[in-house]
Amino acid sequence: MATFLLELVSPEKLLLSRPVEMVTIPAVEGEMGVLPGHAPMIVVLRGGVIRVRENGAETERLFVAGGFAEVSPERVTILADEVTPLASLSRADSERRLAEAEAAATAAAAEPEAKREAAYARVQALRTAASVAEAA
Structure with a gap:
């Protein structure tokens, strides 16, 4: 399946940078699924869960307190103040x-x-x- 680069950045460091099949982000307007080739946009994030899909399965679920996401056809960059894996x-x-x-x-x-x-x-x-x- 096609992939795109997902980057998750906090003020301290780059938390994640790898190819993924899909990411679901908690945009202020509602949950937003992003696949390869998505139209470019910048969205504001609300507090919610980021879901990452790789190899046909959900591989990560992360709580984000808010931030911004820049979406392009080949990349999604999420800038967040606070990111925590749900398991922790x-x-x-x-x-x-x-x-x-x-x-x-x-x-x-x-x-x-x-x-x-x-x-x-x-x-x-x-x-x-x-x-x-x-x-x-």
Whole structure:
């Protein structure tokens, strides 16, 4: 089957760079599947799960808190602040971080709109993390 290059980059380092058959990304507009030859675009990512398919099977599932993806016919580059494999994403830690984010969002009620929206996006991302976490 045809492949394209998937690159996953965090602020610290290149986390993944290899040919894959398909990737599903959590775009703000909804889940987006990317195959080789996809139309070029840049999309904003929300908190959610990146699913990687290789050799006809899902090989990786990664939680991403948000970021951007640049899609071209031969490559997908994902720029993310936080990436964690679901198998090592702790439910207890995610729930603790969610409680902190909810408190911060409540405190941001009187802040400018951009700050309130960022706080709310963080809450939504951490709700997703708590719901998909696979580690204790």
